[in-house]
Amino acid sequence: MTDNRPPMLEVRDLHKTYESRRTPRPAVDGVSFTVRAGEFFTLLGPSGCGKTTTLRCVAGLETPESGTILIDGMEVYSRDSRTQIPTNRRDISMVFQSYAVWPHMTVSGNVSFPLEAMNTPHAEARKRVMDALEVVGLADFADRPATQLSGGQQQRVAFARAIVKNAKILLLDEPLSNLDAQLREQMRTELHALHKRLGTTTLYVTHDQDEALRLSDRVALMRDGSIIELDTPRALYLSPDKEFTARFIGQGNIWDCAIRELHEGAAVVDSKIGTVIAMAGALTPKSSRLMVRPEHISLQSSRQNLSPNEYHGQIVSSAFSGRTLDYVVVVNDMELRVQSPSVEIRSAGDYVTVVLPPERCVLLLS
Amino acid sequence: MPSPWPPSVCRSSKLASGFVQNTLPAIVLVLLIKEVPLGVQMLKTSILQIAPELEEAGGTSGARFSMIFRRITLPLIAPMFGSVFILSFVAAFRDISATILLVGPNTKTMAVMMIELAEEGRFEATAVVGVVLSFVVLALTLAMNWLRGRVEIRG
DSSP: OOTTSOEEEEEEEEEEEOTTSSSOOEEEEEEEEEEETTOEEEEEOSTTSSHHHHHHHHHTSSOOSEEEEEETTEEEEETTTTEEOOGGGSSEEEEOTTOOOOTTSBHHHHHHHHHHHTTOOHHHHHHHHHHHHHHTTOGGGTTSBGGGSOHHHHHHHHHHHHHTTOOSEEEEESTTTTSOHHHHHHHHHHHHHHHHHHOOEEEEEESOHHHHHHHOSEEEEEETTEEEEEEOHHHHHHSOSBHHHHHHSSOOEEEEEEEEEEOSSEEEEEETTEEEEEEOOSOOOSEEEEEEOGGGOEEEEOOSOOOTTEEEEEEEEEEEOSSEEEEEEEETTEEEEEEEETTSOOOTTOEEEEEOOGGGOEEEBO | OOOSSOHHHHHHHHHHHHHHTTOHHHHHHHHHHHHHHHHHHHHHHHHHHSOHHHHHHHHHTTOOHHHHIIIIIHHHHHHHHHHHHHHHHHHHHTOOTTTTTTOBTTBOOHHHHHHHHHHTTOHHHHHHHHHHHHHHHHHHHHHHHHHHHHHHHHO
């Protein structure tokens, strides 16, 4: 569905090392990706993985060492042709983690600044500022000094300032991470609605996997300056290729296994808990690691006759957290973490049948 | 009494003193030299305290360097400018050590005037000048505190 849209942002083989470090380790080490028009694309990763540096290179706030960056087909940075278009002439707008709302201006002063920089006629600018404030729900606050706003309101001002320009690409650098949990949840929903409505191509940087999964069309998971895996949220969560992905996004039971038979799309593997039928991707090595997410395992009452992918187990601990119960179940001396909805409550010591759905047993590339 | 200095030094210093003694520019120059280093340090600190994102946000909004400086950087350090001005002014206003050797009959600072009046034994007049001087300094210090308060509110 996304594939026939034209590319809006292309990043090719980007490299960047900060010179100040005593032992220079590249912050961005050969990152390439393409964001299509209207797409919501997320760079996800732990702190220090180079996601913000990549974003700042796109914005022109950092100068890469090598690589190419194209915005709507136009080179804004290229080492080969020695192109480096300054930030203010790139067709982008950005929301900073710290909001960066100018404290000496009013709300409308902040929002109209990008239009003044573009020499927009006064009457038109006024209308666009009010429209942008309307979108973020701050129309009544136009004449307030920016310092009299709460954190969430400042965040909205920063958003209004970013969308008023109608730039081709919206760059968002962890815009929700400074908000408290409740407000973050609310802003996340609003951000999702906003993107649906405006359809602006968005490059989003976050370390929060929930945000990335909820908001994005595609997610690039980064570590140590490189993209580890790039796919849709659903594919990254349900069928990750790498152990790092499985562990960073969600939780997983991960253990060694050996492949016995390989069929079209499915594999039979031997492991510590017994024989498991699992999903097999295109590339599956001889020995591998098996991953099952805790919430995909179901527990049933103990019975004698077992079908494939069913195992005898005993609950060794259970923790109640309202919506779910977190169990540790021992199967053949191996501990499995299981998460079940609280509709049925079991207790430690119970004997159970552990069911692993084959389509949710994923073979990882080791 | 013969001068302890060689004649060339005497001649050039006399020449120099001819330029500077008894003139207003001399006092201004000396007070500038005395007060500028502290002021520059204070301004430097306040510029460093501006979060870099505030200026970067200007760039991503499409503004050129000149516009960012005029519309964002300058207004943000303006209260500190005022504060530095007042602090330097107060220090210069009551300065004696640097100015006392440079004042002439037509260029007398209030602080030096107090000393001269006291030497003449006109203590009432000395007190009057002192009171005026104190009030001016007090008013300026209050103004500075008000400006500082604004800087802090702006964070």
